[in-house]
Amino acid sequence: MTNDVQSDxxxxxxxxxxxxxxxxxxxxxxxxxxxxxxxxxxxxxxxxDVPRIRDVEIVRGLLELxxxxxxDGVEPSELVLDPTNVERANVDEINVHAGSSRIPILFxxxxxxxxxxxxxxxxxxxxxxDRPIDFHLQALREFGAQVDKTPQGLDITAPNGLHGxxxxxxxxxxxxxxxxxxxxxxxxxxxxxQNAAVEPEIIDLVCVLQKxxxxxxxxxxxxxxxxxxxRLTGYAHRPIPDRIEAASWGAAALATGGDVFVRGAHQADxxxxxxxxxxIGGKLDIEDGPDGGIRFWHPGDELRAVALETxxxxxxMTDWQQPMVVALTQAQGLSIVHETVYERRLxxxxxxxxxxxxxxxxxxxxxxxxxxxxxRNFRHSAVIAGPSKLHxxxxxxxxxxxxxxxxxxxxxxxxxxxxxxxxxxxxxxEDFEAKLAALGAHAEPPRP
Ligand code: UD1
Numbered sequence: 420m421t422n423d424v425q426s427d428x429x430x431x432x433x434x435x436x437x438x439x440x441x442x443x444x445x446x447x448x449x450x451x452x453x454x455x456x457x458x459x460x461x462x463x464x465x466x467x468d469v470p471r472i473r474d475v476e477i478v479r480g481l482l483e484l485x486x487x488x489x490x491d492g493v494e495p496s497e498l499v500l501d502p503t504n505v506e507r508a509n510v511d512e513i514n515v516h517a518g519s520s521r522i523p524i525l526f527x528x529x530x531x532x533x534x535x536x537x538x539x540x541x542x543x544x545x546x547x548x549d550r551p552i553d554f555h556l557q558a559l560r561e562f563g564a565q566v567d568k569t570p571q572g573l574d575i576t577a578p579n580g581l582h583g584x585x586x587x588x589x590x591x592x593x594x595x596x597x598x599x600x601x602x603x604x605x606x607x608x609x610x611x612x613q614n615a616a617v618e619p620e621i622i623d624l625v626c627v628l629q630k631x632x633x634x635x636x637x638x639x640x641x642x643x644x645x646x647x648x649x650r651l652t653g654y655a656h657r658p659i660p661d662r663i664e665a666a667s668w669g670a671a672a673l674a675t676g677g678d679v680f681v682r683g684a685h686q687a688d689x690x691x692x693x694x695x696x697x698x699i700g701g702k703l704d705i706e707d708g709p710d711g712g713i714r715f716w717h718p719g720d721e722l723r724a725v726a727l728e729t730x731x732x733x734x735x736m737t738d739w740q741q742p743m744v745v746a747l748t749q750a751q752g753l754s755i756v757h758e759t760v761y762e763r764r765l766x767x768x769x770x771x772x773x774x775x776x777x778x779x780x781x782x783x784x785x786x787x788x789x790x791x792x793x794x795r796n797f798r799h800s801a802v803i804a805g806p807s808k809l810h811x812x813x814x815x816x817x818x819x820x821x822x823x824x825x826x827x828x829x830x831x832x833x834x835x836x837x838x839x840x841x842x843x844x845x846x847x848x849e850d851f852e853a854k855l856a857a858l859g860a861h862a863e864p865p866r867p
Contacts, residue, residue: 616731
């Protein structure tokens with residue numbers, strides 16, 4: 420077994436309540452977009468509190484390929500991004516750097532403005548996965564971009580420049596809203612986006628762009644109006660904290676019967692999660708201030724079943740769903756989960772069932788939120804009967820969020836589990852293994 424393969428496997432000793440403190444840094448879902456926004460400036464940008472995660476490395480690599488100079492700032496976790504010499508990148512190199520990330524899609528608007536050309540790698544293949552980008556392409560075309568299919572991917576140009584437009588998103592997609600923002604800020608004229616996503620990370624991206632000189636009005640009812648300007652400067656920005664990582668540790672505390680203080684967790688961005696956490700019977704304590712955070716703990720009483728539906732903001736975030744379901748396997752009664760954002764986000768429950776959970780998935784919508792997936796053969800609702808005594812298993816991590824949940828389940832279970840594919844978790848969780856160790860988890864690479 421090579422070292423690489425070994426580092427991708429963890430032997431996890433169960434029955435371990437997580438106890439202690441972890442810190443969350445800038446939100447992954449903002450940091451990567453703010454890094455792309457730096458392309459739009461005519462001078463360097465400074466981004467603080469950047470987590471050391473794989474997704475940041477991917478964006479950094481892609482920016483460097485396009486001539487952006489990226490260096491570490493004076494503060495630890497600070498990045499300086501200098502876009503003075505933006506240039507076209509080699510198609511093969513974009514392919515290699517992008518990996519499985521969807522981030523190249525968001526380079527389109529900024530690159531069209533800066534060098535008149537953008538390229539999205541290998542659309543049919545696994546690089547972008549089966550998550551569609553039709554809204555992105557539709558939006559770019561509305562701005563006047565021309566999208567040409569080539570054997571390697573999509574070649575995008577703007578022969579007549581980019582012009583403001585009126586666009587109504589079929590669904591409030593986070594990525595497509597960011598696409599419109601990053602393109603409209605330097606487009607000629609006014610853009611009105613209807614049915615926009617308004618996640619806290621989107622509002623934080625609006626803050627970044629405003630610092631650069633953009634004029635963006637966020638109206639009520641998901642309408643965002645952008646007045647194009649002719650130039651933008653660099654920015655200095657401290658991102659909102661990662662509310663997905665914060666919630667993951669909170670759910671982990673509940674699932675393992677532990678007590679975790681998440682330094683950096685921010686109440687306002689997590690209100691919906693905190694309500695559900697409390698309804699289940701979890702305890703929390705909120706500390707305000709620049710160095711504050713949220714303490715999440717299991718009070719020792721029986722946890723209660725709940726019905727919950729994932730939704731766009733301000734609903735219960737889809738990325739909170741998987742860790743919360745692990746906690747719900749420990750609640751008394753029948754919990755119901757209706758996933759309305761992604762059609763295939765419940766596959767990981769099979770692994771939990773192997774470990775002793777009782778989770779049944781359904782094609783029907785088990786909830787009142789209108790959803791695009793009903794009667795379309797997608798198992799997107801789940802009923803969880805608890806509490807279940809979980810036992811150890813050999814687990815293969817399928818993706819980032821499900822991966823964290825597998826690990827929490829292994830920590831909550833009786834016995835020793837082997838978890839394969841843990842490197843996937845590093846895409847979104849900084850110092851994941853060190854944080855686990857700091858919380859008293861016993862998880863180590865297998866002995867050679
Ligand atoms: C972002 C987040 C992800 C989060 C998701 C929803 C990042 C890096 N990732 O992903 O963690 O789970 O928002 O909050 O910020 N869709 C289309 N066509 C498109 C685009 C999207 O049909 O062109 C669909 C998707 O398949 C999905 C839904 O819209 O069903 C929401 O996707 P979207 O909000 O775009 O997610 P991402 O921006 O990829």
